[in-house]
Amino acid sequence: MGNPRDSGKAGQGGDRSPQGAGQGRRGALRAPSTAQEIGSPSFPIRETPVTGNVPRFEIPDWREKYGVVAGITGRGDQPGRGFDLGLWSEAPVGLVMNHWRNFRRALPEFTAVALGQQVHGVEVMTLDGGAGWIQVEGIDGWVTSRPGILLTVTIADCIPVYLLVPGRAVAVLHAGWRGTARGILERGLNQLQSITGCSPADIVMHCGVGICGQCYEVGSEVVEGCGGQVVGSGPWHVDLRERLMDRAGELGLSRVTTSGWCSAHDRASFYSHRASQGGDGRMAAYIGMSTHAAVVHPHQ
Numbered sequence: 576m577g578n579p580r581d582s583g584k585a586g587q588g589g590d591r592s593p594q595g596a597g598q599g600r601r602g603a604l605r606a607p608s609t610a611q612e613i614g615s616p617s618f619p620i621r622e623t624p625v626t627g628n629v630p631r632f633e634i635p636d637w638r639e640k641y642g643v644v645a646g647i648t649g650r651g652d653q654p655g656r657g658f659d660l661g662l663w664s665e666a667p668v669g670l671v672m673n674h675w676r677n678f679r680r681a682l683p684e685f686t687a688v689a690l691g692q693q694v695h696g697v698e699v700m701t702l703d704g705g706a707g708w709i710q711v712e713g714i715d716g717w718v719t720s721r722p723g724i725l726l727t728v729t730i731a732d733c734i735p736v737y738l739l740v741p742g743r744a745v746a747v748l749h750a751g752w753r754g755t756a757r758g759i760l761e762r763g764l765n766q767l768q769s770i771t772g773c774s775p776a777d778i779v780m781h782c783g784v785g786i787c788g789q790c791y792e793v794g795s796e797v798v799e800g801c802g803g804q805v806v807g808s809g810p811w812h813v814d815l816r817e818r819l820m821d822r823a824g825e826l827g828l829s830r831v832t833t834s835g836w837c838s839a840h841d842r843a844s845f846y847s848h849r850a851s852q853g854g855d856g857r858m859a860a861y862i863g864m865s866t867h868a869a870v871v872h873p874h875q
């Protein structure tokens with residue numbers, strides 16, 4: 576699973592040295608709770624491409640192991656903007672809605688799809704039910720314990736954080752640096768725990784396709800906002816997934832994995848806001864508990 580980025584990550588170890596206490600936490604994350612927890616900061620896992628009309632990648636094994644469908648759409652090979660799912664953007668609305676309809680058809684076991692107008696905030700909504708399109712403003716994360724509801728956030732460099740309590744609930748969060756700094760992970764975990772009554776050790780987490788530390792050059796406000804210490808003269812680099820994983824470790828999670836894909840390094844397959852200087856579209860990161868039932872879409 577090694578790739579050139581591993582050395583880049585290792586190279587950033589120096590940036591993290593002021594947080595010496597973090598080493599212990601990361602050490603804990605490297606010790607999987609079972610032999611099947613294959614991901615770790617040292618050994619990222621890669622979402623695997625799914626064949627079909629909709630370009631998408633799934634987190635390996637989650638469908639079989641947990642009955643959960645989780646992944647992210649990709650750029651695809653259409654000319655022009657590709658499989659852009661960016662509502663509230665400059666992309667033509669008809670084109671984008673058509674992509675969303677195709678995306679929904681590709682996952683027919685879900686009777687509802689939730690999408691928020693994201694604001695880099697920390698509002699996380701728990702859904703108890705619903706059908707068709709569920710669209711809410713100002714939402715950067717979703718939680719549900721209901722099978723058949725597909726939760727989505729749109730992404731192009733920010734980190735999609737997937738959470739699940741096996742057999743009981745799922746969540747997805749949109750975590751850029753602002754959301755990370757403001758505590759969206761904590762909010763999502765709180766809501767997941769409050770609806771399931773689980774302990775942090777029961778929660779499985781995956782930091783999905785987003786920008787890697789090597790590609791994410793930032794100002795001092797981002798370093799400090801994410802809990803780092805500004806050392807030397809910039810520019811600096813922040814690995815958001817590493818920050819989120821460290822935080823998860825502090826909060827008592829031990830079943831945490833990370834993606835080996837970088838939206839910027841791997842821009843041929845994904846969208847990167849940063850690498851495209853704002854020109855790219857948006858991907859949908861999604862998670863839901865499958866019903867496996869034959870379902871007719873109410874609004875299609």
Ligand SMILES: [Zn+2]
Pocket residue numbers: 786787788789790837838839840841
């Ligand atoms: Zn990268």
